[in-house]
Amino acid sequence: MNVIKGLIVKDFQTIKSYKSTILSMIIIFMIGGFLNEDILTFLPITIPLCFEMLGISSFSYDNLAKADKYLLTFPINKKDIVKARYIYILLFTLLGALLGLVFTFIAQGIKTSNFFDKEFLSNTLAIIMGSLLSLMFLQVFQIPIMYKFGAEKGRIIQLIMIVALMIGVSLIITTLMQLFGISLDNFIVMLKDYLIAILGMVVIILYILSFAISYKIYERKEI
Numbered sequence: 001m002n003v004i005k006g007l008i009v010k011d012f013q014t015i016k017s018y019k020s021t022i023l024s025m026i027i028i029f030m031i032g033g034f035l036n037e038d039i040l041t042f043l044p045i046t047i048p049l050c051f052e053m054l055g056i057s058s059f060s061y062d063n064l065a066k067a068d069k070y071l072l073t074f075p076i077n078k079k080d081i082v083k084a085r086y087i088y089i090l091l092f093t094l095l096g097a098l099l100g101l102v103f104t105f106i107a108q109g110i111k112t113s114n115f116f117d118k119e120f121l122s123n124t125l126a127i128i129m130g131s132l133l134s135l136m137f138l139q140v141f142q143i144p145i146m147y148k149f150g151a152e153k154g155r156i157i158q159l160i161m162i163v164a165l166m167i168g169v170s171l172i173i174t175t176l177m178q179l180f181g182i183s184l185d186n187f188i189v190m191l192k193d194y195l196i197a198i199l200g201m202v203v204i205i206l207y208i209l210s211f212a213i214s215y216k217i218y219e220r221k222e223i
Helices: 002-035 037-056 058-065 067-071 078-112 118-179 184-220
Strands: none
Touching: 002 037, 002 058, 002 078, 037 058, 037 078, 037 118, 058 067, 058 078, 058 118, 078 118, 078 184, 118 184
């Protein structure tokens, strides 16, 4: 466990130099939220997405530093390295979701002078959970791709995959909403009631399978 903790701390130290960039990004999004209601709506989606991308970028940093080759000179097994990477990316995504919730709530409160809008908070929580599950679903594919093809080639493949998945999921959801006559507000209510729980279980199962696949790929890979 100490080994995994150390690997996670190593990744957080690597990204530490980007803290000013992250803060600037959040401030820009918040200012945009004050100026445009639509931007405020997407704030709980864009902040977790940016954090998720920064988490995935740890592959590139390790590739440039040849970190894996160095780490494997110590009594560290490959399974711990993969496990630490999954935990780190998930923690970074969760941090993005939490900050997305907090800053959206603050921006909405300052804009409307109402910090206790229960309906807004409830809807934002539903959006955050939906965004978090969507990002975890992306990671199910992203991480094995990065292990299989490496940071450079993997980045191109994952970008294509993300665009394809986003378009595909958007088309499926939009088509189903139109087919069954479901409005956006009703869809958010459905998310809050039971869809998030079902999707959460599915994503967790896929996440575990993704870890097993990544480990198998990494185990057979010559470093």
